[in-house]
Amino acid sequence: MSEAPVFCANHPNRETSLRCNRCGKPICSSCAILTPVGYRCKECVRNQQAGFDTAKWIDYPIALVTTGVGVGIAITFLNYLSFWGFLVAPVVGGGLAEVIHRLIGRRRSRSIPKAIIIGGTLGVLPHIIPILVTLVQSLRGGTDPGLLASMALSAILPVAYGFLMITTLYYRFRGIRV
Ligand SMILES: [Zn+2]
Numbered sequence: 076m077s078e079a080p081v082f083c084a085n086h087p088n089r090e091t092s093l094r095c096n097r098c099g100k101p102i103c104s105s106c107a108i109l110t111p112v113g114y115r116c117k118e119c120v121r122n123q124q125a126g127f128d129t130a131k132w133i134d135y136p137i138a139l140v141t142t143g144v145g146v147g148i149a150i151t152f153l154n155y156l157s158f159w160g161f162l163v164a165p166v167v168g169g170g171l172a173e174v175i176h177r178l179i180g181r182r183r184s185r186s187i188p189k190a191i192i193i194g195g196t197l198g199v200l201p202h203i204i205p206i207l208v209t210l211v212q213s214l215r216g217g218t219d220p221g222l223l224a225s226m227a228l229s230a231i232l233p234v235a236y237g238f239l240m241i242t243t244l245y246y247r248f249r250g251i252r253v
């Protein structure tokens with residue numbers, strides 16, 4: 076008892092036993108895309124992404140700039156709070172997420188979290204680059220270890236605040252996986 080051979084919808088000469096689990100179309104191994112819900116054809120994956128990705132191009136710069144400026148300004152204030160800043164940073168991150176949410180509405184995209192990470196990193200950099208430059212300069216000059224340690228700490232705090240804010244934002248916007 077042999078079943079009739081099935082051929083890939085895109086490659087009529089390739090016999091296959093795989094089928095797209097959404098539309099049922101036969102697909103060969105080079106046409107199949109493994110998704111968390113099983114093998115799918117390229118068309119179904121593309122259609123699904125188009126349905127999920129509702130963002131407009133302007134949403135990426137909005138998310139990037141709002142995160143960068145927000146994180147940058149927030150670190151300036153959080154620095155005064157020292158270790159209490161660790162408690163406040165996630166709250167600030169949540170506030171920024173709210174602002175971005177208002178600006179871009181309900182539109183979603185897989186690229187927004189990337190824009191948030193890039194923007195957030197750019198917001199942190201101005202706070203740590205001057206410290207790192209000073210640190211390297213005093214290492215050459217042989218400054219006492221206590222001073223070096225306190226300078227290193229002053230570089231770690233902005234990074235930690237930034238990290239807390241960015242991760243809070245990231246998880247708010249980490250939407251869709253196909
Ligand atoms: Zn399909």
Ligand SMILES: [Zn+2]
Nearest residue numbers: 083086103106
């Ligand atoms: Zn094929």
